[in-house]
Amino acid sequence: MPRVVDHAARRSEIVLALWGVIHERGLDGVSFRAVAEAAGVSIGRIQHYFASKEELIREGCTQMVVAAQSRYAELSRSGGPEHQLWTLVSGPVPSTRPQRLGAAVWYAYLAKSVAEPALREIIGAAIEDAGARAIRLLTTVRSGADGEGTDAVGARHGAEARSRSEHEALALLALGDGLAQRVVVGAIDGPEALAALAEEFTRRGLTPGGILD
Template identity: 45%
Template sequence: MPKRVDHEQRRAEIIVGLWAVINGRGIEGVTYQAVAQATGISVGRIQHYFASKDDLILAGCRAVVERASDRYANRAASLEPHEALRDLLAEPIPHTTSFRLGVAVWYAYLVRGGIDPAIGAIIAEFAQGTIKEAQTLLSAMGTPRDQVPREALRLVSLSNGLTQRVLIGAASAQEALEVLAAEIPVVRNAPTSPTLSPSPSRPKSR
């Protein structure tokens, strides 16, 4: 009997090969031939799943987002809000060699997103989703409502900056994680800023 092909698995294998090529050559170096060499899958078979190189590159970007989102969702389901926030912020920190390669691929997509509207839209949606998740968790932790947007932006930006420093070797993953961990208790007990408190004539938001 002919061997049955798991098409989703085959697509996943091709995308992993794509990421390997991006890590070694950048997105500009992606070709069907390079991906075929990285995967051991023929060019014709790759073209069967991805009609163009741009389709393949775009699918790779979506897969990065989906994998990161699924990883976080699976862990966060059993965590308290402050633990989930810490996990959300720590998610991009490259703490292993394989994870460093994945983050490097993501940053290649970030650069590409500046000139490719389709990739840029995926990245923007993911970035906004991260901010919204941080806001949800901060609210659940009891952070004053008027501080939630600012704190979410600050913490996610801190995470992004630390990720870059680890990626270029300017800080270790452990140092980055310790900085993030130290920020969470501060937020959990953040008082309402006097300059942003409601006036006496207005009821306070609950």
């Protein structure tokens, strides 16, 4: 179905251009005209895919989440649950310039989400999704089983272990975000952030980087 692929590619191009505009001028600097110029397409082309500026901005936020999830899926594929957990928690720490730019766009969305319930919902769902995944992984790791998706193990361990995993998942994910924030502003660099995260994993009896297959 070449037409479908085409459409997806064109939408992606527009979203990429949108991110560039957000980085240059902020979310409030977004207009169909600005995005069209950045993408090198007509305004009509953008209107064909997005009914409003707001819809385009929301789609840009959703695609940031999708990009992060794809990156996680790819990086975590080759490892067990500890490796998956490490990949999830260290994911926000930018290690390349494009990733730092991406983080800047993400903070622009965070800033705007306070006033925009639609954005808050997208970001909130992504955070909840990562939280649920981290809880599953931690429950699995702590029970000594391997691989994600063996929820039965979690159930066996009971509500107490689950509650412990919930607290631990929140602490680890929040730490990853807080370290990422420091890398974005240049207070520490990527390797320093990962070292701090690795130390925290070790302190909790988890293997930093996890175990690759």
